[in-house]
Amino acid sequence: MEQSTTDDRSAVEQQAALEGGVPGGVIGPGEGNQAPTNAVEGTSTWSLVDRLGLAFCWFLGLLFCAIAAAIVIYLLVQGIKFLKLSELVTPAAAGFTEGESGGFSDAFVGTLILGAMGISMALPIGVAVAVWLVEYGRPRPLARVTELTIEAIAGIPSIVLALFGTVIFTSTALGFLSRTNEGVVFGRSFFAASSMLALEALPLVVASTREGLNAIPRHVREASYAVGKTKAATTRRILLPTCRPQIATGGMLGLGRIIGDTAIIVVLLGATQNFAPVEGAPFPLDYLRGAGTSLTNFVYEASPTGNLNQPQKAYAAAFVLLLMVLGLNAATDLVHRRARKVGTWSH
Amino acid sequence: MEEELQPEYGPKWSDQRVERMLGALVVAMVALLLALIVTVFVNGWPSFAHNGLSWFGPGGNVDDQLNEISQSAETGAGYIYTFHAWPLIWSTILICGGAVIFGLVTALFISVFLIEFAPIWMSNVLRPVVRFLASVPSVIYGLLGVLVLVPFIGNHLITEHQKASVAGIISLTGYSLMAAVIILTIMIAPLMVSIFTDALSSVKPGWLEGSLALGVNRWRTIWKIGVRAARPAIVAGTVLALARAIGESVMLAMISGSTAFAPNPADGLIFIYEPSRPLAPTIVKSVDQLSSPPAKATLFAIASFLLFSGAMFSLAGAATRRAMSKYGAA
Numbered sequence: 001m002e003q004s005t006t007d008d009r010s011a012v013e014q015q016a017a018l019e020g021g022v023p024g025g026v027i028g029p030g031e032g033n034q035a036p037t038n039a040v041e042g043t044s045t046w047s048l049v050d051r052l053g054l055a056f057c058w059f060l061g062l063l064f065c066a067i068a069a070a071i072v073i074y075l076l077v078q079g080i081k082f083l084k085l086s087e088l089v090t091p092a093a094a095g096f097t098e099g100e101s102g103g104f105s106d107a108f109v110g111t112l113i114l115g116a117m118g119i120s121m122a123l124p125i126g127v128a129v130a131v132w133l134v135e136y137g138r139p140r141p142l143a144r145v146t147e148l149t150i151e152a153i154a155g156i157p158s159i160v161l162a163l164f165g166t167v168i169f170t171s172t173a174l175g176f177l178s179r180t181n182e183g184v185v186f187g188r189s190f191f192a193a194s195s196m197l198a199l200e201a202l203p204l205v206v207a208s209t210r211e212g213l214n215a216i217p218r219h220v221r222e223a224s225y226a227v228g229k230t231k232a233a234t235t236r237r238i239l240l241p242t243c244r245p246q247i248a249t250g251g252m253l254g255l256g257r258i259i260g261d262t263a264i265i266v267v268l269l270g271a272t273q274n275f276a277p278v279e280g281a282p283f284p285l286d287y288l289r290g291a292g293t294s295l296t297n298f299v300y301e302a303s304p305t306g307n308l309n310q311p312q313k314a315y316a317a318a319f320v321l322l323l324m325v326l327g328l329n330a331a332t333d334l335v336h337r338r339a340r341k342v343g344t345w346s347h
Numbered sequence: 348m349e350e351e352l353q354p355e356y357g358p359k360w361s362d363q364r365v366e367r368m369l370g371a372l373v374v375a376m377v378a379l380l381l382a383l384i385v386t387v388f389v390n391g392w393p394s395f396a397h398n399g400l401s402w403f404g405p406g407g408n409v410d411d412q413l414n415e416i417s418q419s420a421e422t423g424a425g426y427i428y429t430f431h432a433w434p435l436i437w438s439t440i441l442i443c444g445g446a447v448i449f450g451l452v453t454a455l456f457i458s459v460f461l462i463e464f465a466p467i468w469m470s471n472v473l474r475p476v477v478r479f480l481a482s483v484p485s486v487i488y489g490l491l492g493v494l495v496l497v498p499f500i501g502n503h504l505i506t507e508h509q510k511a512s513v514a515g516i517i518s519l520t521g522y523s524l525m526a527a528v529i530i531l532t533i534m535i536a537p538l539m540v541s542i543f544t545d546a547l548s549s550v551k552p553g554w555l556e557g558s559l560a561l562g563v564n565r566w567r568t569i570w571k572i573g574v575r576a577a578r579p580a581i582v583a584g585t586v587l588a589l590a591r592a593i594g595e596s597v598m599l600a601m602i603s604g605s606t607a608f609a610p611n612p613a614d615g616l617i618f619i620y621e622p623s624r625p626l627a628p629t630i631v632k633s634v635d636q637l638s639s640p641p642a643k644a645t646l647f648a649i650a651s652f653l654l655f656s657g658a659m660f661s662l663a664g665a666a667t668r669r670a671m672s673k674y675g676a677a
Contacts, residue, residue, distance in 0.1 A: 057464060233360065303489065
């Protein structure tokens with residue numbers, strides 16, 4: 001009973017938020033539907049301190065916008081200046097000047113591979129964990145422990161995850177996932193990096209999917225049970241299709257995290273700026289078992305503090321990376337907006 | 348939960364079976380986390396065991412110690428573990444503490460602005476901007492810091508006189524506490540903003556209306572009622588941001604400077620121009636030496652310190668939140 005009232009309330013709030021009731025000076029999100037929203041007290045009666053505070057708000061808000069604009073415009077200018085399309089198809093080469101050292105195609109492809117592998121691990125596991133938490137969740141203590149686990153994984157610094165990865169993937173049992181040389185396991189491979197990256201993306205997928213599942217009202221499930229569907233069938237045929245937008249949102253947030261991470265890639269993947277396929281393995285596996293690089297790793301190494309020190313290439317690669325992030329942001333936004341329109345069951 | 352209904356959907360996807368499979372997966376996740384914690388601590392233990400409490404204390408040059416540790420594996424004369432991490436810990440405290448304090452103030456004002464005062468066009472711009480700043484990869488922040496902010500600080504803010512005054516101890520090039528704190532603030536403030544705005548917008552409207560009806564102006568109402576009611580979430584967001592700041596490695600490895608120097612605020616304001624190196628970047632910088640067992644133990648000891656302090660902050664945050672939520676709405 002209590003559950004349903006809170007559901008109703010949040011549905012109303014969501015509705016109000018949709019109609020833009022929150023920002024325009026109205027206090028409280030619940031009031032978005034009521035007509036006169038212009039009757040807002042002016043600042044002329046405020047004391048000087050209050051007015052200074054509001055001015056500080058404006059200052060910070062505009063400062064944030066300026067910083068974001070500066071980042072985008074600066075990288076855009078540098079990117080247009082230094083990015084040659086040939087760099088996207090030429091692998092890196094040994095060389096002392098920026099002209100000699102080729103492009104960063106391996107890094108670009110590496111980022112794509114990592115994103116694909118990481119998200120294809122994080123998405124099914126994350127959705128499964130979320131389904132268990134929301135739909136099954138018994139015994140209760142285990143559910144509580146699982147929630148804590150997911151929170152803890154979200155809070156682990158990526159460099160610690162990377163160190164943990166070095167221990168796992170240099171063990172002889174997992175030698176088939178990376179290069180092995182006379183019994184010594186190298187431990188750096190796309191498999192190693194992407195599985196740790198998947199762990200980093202997992203909490204985002206779980207959180208978003210849980211949100212989606214929780215937003216589906218109970219009567220939807222009950223209707224399905226009433227016609228004789230099992231819980232598993234209900235989940236597969238009704239619940240998961242319904243919260244597909246939220247799953248997609250979680251996946252894209254996770255993908256953003258994966259392609260933006262550097263620490264794990266520096267430790268578990270990138271010893272080189274080229275692919276280093278393992279000899280003797282069948283086609284896709286030889287590359288995936290070998291070391292490689294990604295855009296973030298390339299930017300890190302090509303920055304003045306890295307080993308390559310080629311700032312122009314670093315700018316070009318950073319520009320490509322930023323474009324990917326911006327594209328992902330836009331896509332997330334789109335899906336999220338659709339999710340709010342389609343995914344509400346409250347009427 | 349719901350009543351159990353007997354499955355008629357075929358044995359392959361029977362409810363019991365699906366529940367068992369999902370349950371096994373969940374147990375595996377929990378086991379993985381436990382394995383991670385145990386692995387990190389066990390691998391770091393030799394370093395703690397050899398140094399005792401002096402691991403956390405000052406003494407000697409950390410960079411020299413790290414070199415000796417990693418080279419001791421090759422000499423055959425026994426492993427050296429001597430390591431006094433204080434300069435790294437102090438640098439972490441200064442950088443993360445500074446960034447969280449600035450970030451907290453910034454995020455509070457921006458959230459109040461977004462929720463209460465920003466005109467619609469402004470919040471339509473500011474919300475995506477905040478999301479964007481939160482999603483820029485840290486290595487891009489690092490690159491911009493190295494190529495733009497660090498040279499600016501080195502060439503324009505630090506005077507020749509200041510450089511000369513500490514020339515015998517450390518060279519001031521722009522890789523500094525100040526650069527690190529500025530960029531880290533930009534990185535973590537958006538995270539706080541997103542949590543704070545959620546909390547502020549879920550404060551009960553009646554509470555704010557009550558205050559307004561008594562003639563308190565909007566500015567004071569949102570601070571005295573709204574922000575106060577949202578305090579538990581503000582603590583939660585701050586702790587989350589602090590954990591993120593402590594774990595930030597790559598950006599700080601690029602910007603904070605590469606010497607393990609401990610800037611001393613007692614030297615006057617010049618300390619904000621001094622380089623230092625926090626804990627997490629130290630792991631990134633020394634990660635090539637993992638093949639040497641004593642160096643590996645030292646790095647895992649640093650990692651377990653990061654894990655432990657992160658966990659402690661979460662616990663402290665949870666406790667504060669519980670104490671506060673007696674009064675709070677969010």
